[in-house]
Amino acid sequence: MAQVDIAGSVLPARLVRGRMATVAVNQFIFKQPVKVGDILSFFARIAKVGRTSVTVQVEVYAERYRSQGEYSKVTEAQLTYVAIDDQGKPRPIEQSA
Numbered sequence: 097m098a099q100v101d102i103a104g105s106v107l108p109a110r111l112v113r114g115r116m117a118t119v120a121v122n123q124f125i126f127k128q129p130v131k132v133g134d135i136l137s138f139f140a141r142i143a144k145v146g147r148t149s150v151t152v153q154v155e156v157y158a159e160r161y162r163s164q165g166e167y168s169k170v171t172e173a174q175l176t177y178v179a180i181d182d183q184g185k186p187r188p189i190e191q192s193a
Contacts, residue, residue, distance in 0.1 A: 097124065097173075100154050103138035104175045108150035111142075112179040112189055119149070120176040128170045133161030136170075143174065148186040151176045 101118055108116060130136065137157045144151040156171040181187040 097121075099136070100124075100138065100156060100171065100173050101175060103156075104140050104152040104154045104173070105177060107140050107142050107152055108177045111145065111150055112177070114187075115180045115182070116150075116177045117180050117184070118175060119178045122151070122174040122176060124171070124173045126171055128158070128168055130158055130170050131161065134158040134170075135161075137167070145189065147188055149176050149178045150189070 101121075105116070105118070135158070137159070138154060139157070140152050140154045142150060143153045152175050154171075154173045154175065155169060156173075157167045158170045159165070159167050179187050179189050
């Protein structure tokens with residue numbers, strides 16, 4: 097779950113351009129188990145940008161150790177991150193031109 101949070105934070109970090117915090121795990125679905133030796137790939141997309149928050153959809157695929165070249169979706173999640181100031185309070189996300 098921590099790896100999904102890290103992968104999900106990359107895109108909003110580019111928008112927020114400063115500190116942010118994970119404020120919600122809106123959905124987390126384990127579709128298949130991850131096994132020792134699996135190679136995981138994380139794919140994220142921004143689902144919504146609010147005034148202070150960014151919601152991200154993350155999908156995780158496993159390339160199985162014993163069947164390389166074949167990928168299975170093992171997890172999908174939706175997380176929300178909030179831009180914060182130096183005091184940890186929500187701050188508006190600056191819209192780029």
